[in-house]
Amino acid sequence: MSAIDMLDLFSGGLSFLFTVLILSYLIGDNPLFRIAVYVFVGAASGYVAAVVFWQVLYPLLVLPTLSAIQSASLAQGLYVLMPWLGLILILMKVSSRLSGLARIAMAFLVGAGAAVTLVGALTGTLIPQFNATIDIFGGAVGKGGFELVELLFSGGVVLLGVISTLAYFHFGAHPKADGSMRRLAPVEILAWVGRIFIGITLGVVFAGVYATALTALIERISSLINFIASLFGMF
Amino acid sequence: MADLINCPVCGTENPSDQEYCRSCQAALAATEEGDASSIQPGQSPTKRQTAELEPILPQWLRDARDAARSTEPEDSNQAMPPQSEKTRPIASEDLLAGLQSQSGQDEDEDVPDWLANITGAQPKPKVEQQPETTGARWVEMGARDDFPSEDAAEEADMPDWLAGLQATQAQPEKDELTDIYNLTRSVNESLPTQPPAQEVPPEAAPHDFASSETPEWLRQMALDADERSATAEAGEQSAELPLDAPDWLSGLGGPGSESTFGESSAEVSEPAPAESEALDLPPSDMPDWLRGSAESEKPAQDTTPKWLREESGGASEPETPAWLASEDTVYLPSEPQQETPEQDALLVDLPDWLKAAAPNSSIFEQPAEQPTSLQETPEPSFDSPDWIKSLGATEASEDVPAADEEKSSPFENAPAFTPDLEGDENLSSLFTEMPDWLSNAIEPTETPSSSASSAPTPITSDDALAPSDLPSWVQAMRPVETGIVQPSLSSDRTLESRGALAGLQGVLPAVPGFAPTSKPKAISIKLNTNEEQLKHAGILEQILAAETSPVPMESYAALRTSRGLRWVLGFLMVVMIAVVLGLRMENFSTPLLAPNETRAAMSLVDALPPNAALLVAVDYEASRAGEMEVAVAPMFDQLMLVKQPRLTFVSTNEVGSMLAERIITGPLAEHNVSYVNLGYLSGGQMGIRAFVKDPVAAAPLSTSLQPAWESTTLTGISQFDQFSAVILITDNAEAARSWIEQTEDVRGSMPFIVISSAQATPMIMPYYDSGQVTGVVSGLYGGAIFEQYIGQPGSARTYWDAYSIGMLFALILVLGGGFWNLVLGWRERAAARGAE
Amino acid sequence: MRVFTAVIAIAFGLLVLLGYFLPPTLFPTVVDLQTVLLNWAVILTGVAALVGIFNLIIVHTDKVRRAEKGSVYSALLVLSMLFTFAAGMLLRPDHVAMQRVVLSGIILPVEAALMGLLVVSLLYAAIRLLRRRADAMGIFFILTAVVIFLGSATLPFGDIPVISTWIRPWVTQVLALGGARGILIGVALGTLMTGLRVLFAMDRPYGGK
Known part of the structure; x- marks a missing residue:
């Protein structure tokens, strides 16, 4: 029995154990379930810390710093100086007295992140999705017969779904004669239709989540069976 | 009524x-004090050095002061x-009552210290101010240079504002008193002419006051001061300095002039001086009603008005006009003494204010004769205004x-005002005193030396506010009590705490002049x-009410968690x-019909060139590893079999790199x-963007710490x-979007x-529909289709029956x-509706 | 400090923004600067993750020190964290032992089992949904889910006719597409506005009011 096999056996045993511990939650909340969860959190966070160091800080900060020191390059030094400064500032968050200084680095992160997400949303989602909605009947060009009707109908439904969903999220209201605040009648109708489309979409998502969860449960039960089978096969 | 108090x-x-007050909630205590503290007619204001307060006065008060200066006769009549x-x-x-006092005030007037502080003039020795008593009024009214002193003959020296002022002053009074003037003139014409003053040098005071621009009454006052000086030299003891005379007034004649x-006051009521004054007026300066008697008195060599010369001479007391004599200085003529009863008889019915008003209203009607000997007047040596200098020279x-x-004298450098003339007495007693400009006329002479002996002491800030x-000029502006009892200023001790009046006390009291005599108009x-607008306001109120009122959460009766159901379901x-x-x-068939997005992915795999460099982004959690590996395995198996691509794994998930290794090793x-x-790749979208912009810089090393881009x-x-293509393996629609x-x-x-994952596919489908995503393989369903497509059953097939049963279940x-x-x-x- | 942080956020945000729109051929410096800034952001984000993990250690260590209720679980958490971190630092995360023991032995089973537990919860919730919410959205939600369940399953002889071959694809590719696209556009608009608010310093999630 090789070390890998021993390692696989040990890993399979851990997997079996933690799976059972977690599935014990079907009976109810119990200490075993909590033990598994706490150990999982600790192991995951420790692993993440190691990953961050070896796959982020080491290649992007430590090695360039060593390289800059070795080469005595001013440009490289300046390049790595700012991250070190930001690192120090962020580490200030640990101190309650100096945590305010961390805002500087956080401001940099937020500003850069805002710019990235802003442009991404604009160029990656808004414009392409608007273009796709505008060109929703473009596929019907050159088509005829039932296919044309199907494309036109499908395109109309999608268009209605988009508009009605956006109308559902439109909360501008106008006062009515009785003082109540209501949306305009067309918007109100579209919003009602939008509720249906959103319900359908969430139903699809729900089914997808269920499918994912079901697959995960199947995989876990399969792993349990396989581990038991492997034990019996081994012995 | 004894138990009732009128609200002030x-x-x-x-x-x-x-x-x-039950009506306006005003303090009634002031009313009770009003009797003692309010200004009574004839009460002299307390002298205070308030020049420093002038700049901080509100504009309206300064305007009122200016108006008071310009219309002093009208304003002062209230006192x-x-x-x-x-x-x-x-x-x-x-x-018009103030006209009398005006004359009297002008007679005694000098530049008070508080006024000098305002105007910047230095307090002057009283001796030199004696002939300039009328000039003090001009100082109040304007600049000192406005008074023509150097060359009284030049009419151009009359400032425009003064000319206008004359017009505005003279015109209304002329209209109102025309009949009285006529009556007075008739009386004057009946009076005997007075001899010119014998003791006055011909080139002294007349040169100063003979200007045609100089009002008659001013000249009269100046000459009156001279006359008093002469009287003092003569050792007459009849004249007394009023008790409340300010230092500038008491200093006019100095101790000798007291x-x-x-x-x-009994002498004030003598009507004779009115006629005598009229007799002295030069014809050119006198109104018609005075000219007749004055022309006969005019000396040939002197352009000084007769009344002025007589005043200066001090020997013509009987000719003191009534408006001047009404104050406190009435010089009954000795020679025409016998005519006095006649004058009394004629003017006994004329009030003094009318007598005093006569010259005051006529001084501008006729130009006075031009004095000619002004250049002979020696210049004073100190910083007094020119007109004061000239007068001072004359006086000297x-x-x-x-x-x-x-x-x-002790008045030389002392402040103009004393904090309290009564010394240790209660401050409220100050208001029992008459204003200085009134006390000159009516104050009894029992304390002739009081003002002289009581050296004025500088007031302090304690009592300044x-x-x-209150300064005398403020007190003088207050209307005096008439018939009804009114609260005095002293009753209102409100200290202004803000605004331009901050620090001042009692500046804005409910004074009689401003208080309404009846209930305010509703x-x-x-x-x-x-x-x-009401409709909109109602809507706004509803909106605000909706914003502030708590919206009850739509609460449901908590469904009992059916543990048994959960157990049953789980089991x-x-x-x-x-x-x-x-x-x-493996009884259930795997899906046969591939969705469009899966078919597109199949086509793409087939279209990839051999040995293509594929970027595989592994962005899913370990929890979906089972599902994702099932979906990934058939495609990558196909790729490995057909294309043998070069795979580059990268992940924005911390465990992604190990999940990638798990795919490789699994x-x-x-x-x-x-x-x-x-x-x-740390940083989420920022990491992705950094990698997209410069992958070498963003991920220089592999997980084995080897230079990745050199492999x-x-x-x-x-x-x-x-x-060649990007393959994203994700269970998160957000990661896909990024x-x-x-x-x-x-x-x-x-591509x-x-x-x-099946849970993320619905939100990825729009990107597929828009063409941003080439193909989609969704979860176990897609993996099963791909396995069937490649004809090699795998984990998807193993799981499919359980999956189908689970879905049907x-x-x-x-x-x-x-x-x-x-x-x-x-x-x-x-049931709930029925219960309701 | 408040203004300074806002200035920093705006300045670096604008610099990153310029890197998107300026052509690299004309403004290579700006584009390169965007890359540099993003790399710095990647590093700092990693550091922030470490600070978060450190904070987790502090919190649970305090719990253990104070012997609070559940401190045993906290002790397990700290121990497992330290052990994993030490092993990861020594062996590196890509080591096979780390993969087998930490990932396949702890992380993956726990997460996957938790995900499997979700099956019961989802079913339970779906069953009782209409008891409280019998409106159009709820009904369409359940009906759609039922259609997808049915369309995703197969029978022993193959796909379920009509449902799997026609209704399910049409629901997922047409009906759900409209709603999903609307939601995506709404999310993108929200993201756009949030980014603009940050760049205009109207929102300051980095601290300061």
């Missing part, structure tokens, strides 16, 4: 035991002291001994709104799946995979767009395949249970 503000009668019954003016005191102010030439006494310490505060699911998997059932373990694991797998690859968005401008026509439970709960819900709601 609104006049409402209130019980005496109340402190505040007309009630003299004896027979001297009480017949006409309205409010309107006696000149000692005329009793006449009353040098008096001037010497003035210089040594007290209500009882002004409707109802908004003038129309229905539309059934686990057992069912375990049985299916344990029995290795489903693809049978293949010789050429891959590089670049590991974890054979990444040969020729240094930019993002050099990859990759799609951040690679949008770089990908170009690069982008998404292997997604869910269908049955949700459909049946949902319908059952729907009915239950309806029944519950119907």
Whole structure:
């Protein structure tokens, strides 16, 4: 029995154990379930810390710093100086007295992140999705017969779904004669239709989540069976 | 009525035991004090040095002061002291009573210290100010240079503002008193002419006051001062300095002149001086009603008006005009003494204010004769205004001994005002005193030396702002009490705490002149709104009420968590799946119909060039590893079999790199995979963007800490767009969105395949529909289709029966249970409505 | 400090923004600067993750020190964290032992089992949904889910006719597409506005009011 096999056996045993511990939650909340969860959190966070160091800080900060020191390059030094400064500032968050200084680095992160997400949303989602909605009947060009009707109908439904969903999220209201605040009648109708489309979409998502969860449960039960089978096969 | 108190503000009668008015809530205590503290007619204001307060006065108060200066006769009439019954003016005191005092004030007037502080003039020795008493008024009214002193003959020296002022002053009085003037003139014409002053040098004072621009009454006052000086030199003891005369007034004649102010009020009532004054007026300066008698008195060599020369001479007391004599200095002529009864008889019915008004209203009507000997006047040596200098020179030439006494007097450097003339007495007693300009006329002569002996002491800030310490000019502006009892300024001790009046006390009291005599007019505060505005206001109120009122959460009666149902569900699911998997059932067919997005992914895999460099982004959690590996395995198996691509793994998930290794060592373990694991990209979208912009800089090393971009797998690859395709393995629609968005401008026509979890597929489908995603393989369903497509069953096939049974089981439970709960819900709601 | 942080956020945000729109051929410096800034952001984000993990250690260590209720679980958490971190630092995360023991032995089973537990919860919730929410959205939600359940399953002889071959694809590719696209556009608009608010310093999630 090789070390890998021993390692696989040990890993399979851990997997079996933690799976059972977690599935014990079907009976109810119990200490075993909590033990598994706490150990999982600790192991995951420790692993993440190691990953961050070896796959982020080491290649992007430590090695360039060593390289800059070795080469005595001013440009490289300046390049790595700012991250070190930001690192120090962020580490200030640990101190309650100096945590305010961390805002500087956080401001940099937020500003850069805002710019990235802003442009991404604009160029990656808004414009392409608007273009796709505008060109929703473009596929019907050159088509005829039932296919044309199907494309036109499908395109109309999608268009209605988009508009009605956006109308559902439109909360501008106008006062009515009785003082109540209501949306305009067309918007109100579209919003009602939008509720249906959103319900359908969430139903699809729900089914997808269920499918994912079901697959995960199947995989876990399969792993349990396989581990038991492997034990019996081994012995 | 004894138990009632009138409100000082609104006049409402209130019980005496109340402190505040029941109508306007004003303090009633002031009313009670009013008797003692209010200014009584004839009461002299307390002298205070308030020049420093001038700049901080509000504009309206300064304007009022300016107006008071310009219309001093009209304003001062409110302070007309009630003299004896027979001297009480017949006409309205409010309107013209001050004219008498004006004359008297002008007579005694000098530049008070407080006024000098305002105007910047230095307090002057009283001796030199004696002939300039009338000039003080001009100082108040304007600049000192406005007074023509150097060259009285030049009419151009008359400032415009003064000319206008003359017009404005003379015109209304002329209109109102025309008849009286005529009457007075007739009286004057009947009087004998007075001889010219014998003691006055011909080139002294007349040169100063003979200017045609100089009002007659000013000249009269100046000459009156000279006369008093001469009287003092003559050793007359009849004149007394009034008790409340300010230092500038008391210093006019110095100690020697005090006696000149000692005329009793009874003498003031003598009508004779009015006629005598009229007799002295030069014809050119006198109105018609005075000219007749004055022309006969005019000396040939002197252009000084006769009345002025006579005043200066001091020997023509009987000719002192009534408006001047009415003050305190009445010099009854000795020679025409016998005519006095006639004059009295003629003017006994004329109030003094009318007599005083006569010259005052006529001085501008006719130009005076031009004096000619002004250049002979010696210049004074100190910083007095020119007109004061000229007068001072005249005074000095006449009353040098008096001037010497003035210089040594205690008034020389002392402040103009004393904090309290009564010394230790209560401050409220100040208001029992008459104003200085009134006390000159009516103050008894029992304290002739009081003002002289009581050296004025500088006031302090302590009493400067007290209500009882109001400066004389403020007190003088207050209307005197007339018939009804009014609260005095001293009763209002409100200290202004803000605004321009901050620090001042009692500046804005409910003084009689400003207090309404009746209840304030009711002004409707109802908004003038129309229905539309009211409607909008109502809507706004509703909105605000909706914003502030708590919205009750739509609460449901907590459904009892059916633990039994949960147990049943859990047990059934686990057992069912375990049985299916344990029995290795493969009874259910895998899906035959591939969705469009999966077919597109299949086509793309087929279209990829051999040995293509593929970027594989592993962005899913370990929890979905089972599903994702099932979906990934058939595609990558196909790729490995057909294309043998070079795989570059990268992840924005911390465990992504290890999940990639798990794929390599798991489903693809049978293949010789050429891959590089670049590991974890931190920063989410920022990391993706950094990698897209410069992958070498963003991920220089592989997870094995080897230079990734120097490996054979990444040969020729240094930019993002050099990859043949991007395969995103994700269980998160957000991660998919991040990759799609951040690679949008770089990908170009690069294929982008998404292997997604079933839960993320619905939100990725729009990107597929828009063409941003080339193909989608969704979860176990997509993996099963791909396995069937490649014809090599794998994990998907193993799981498919359990998956199908699980889906059908869910269908049955949700459909049946949902319908059952729907009915239950309806029944519950119907029961609830019935209960209501 | 408040203004300074806002200035920093705006300045770096604008610099990153310029890197998107300026052509690299004309403004290579700006584009390169964007890359540099993003790399710095990647580093700092990693550091922030470490600070978060450190904070987790502090919190649970305090719990253990104070012997609070559940401190045993906290002790397990700290121990497992330290052990994993030490092993990861020594062996590196890509080591096979780390993969087998930490990932396949702890992380993956726990997460996957938790995900499997979700099956029961989802079913339970779906069953009782209409008891409380019998409106159009709820009904369409359940009906759609039922259709997808049915369409995703197969029978022993193959796909379920009509449902799997026609209704399910049409629901997922047409009906759900409209709603999903609307939601995506709404999310993108929200993201756009949030980014603009940050760049205009109207929102300051980095601290300061």
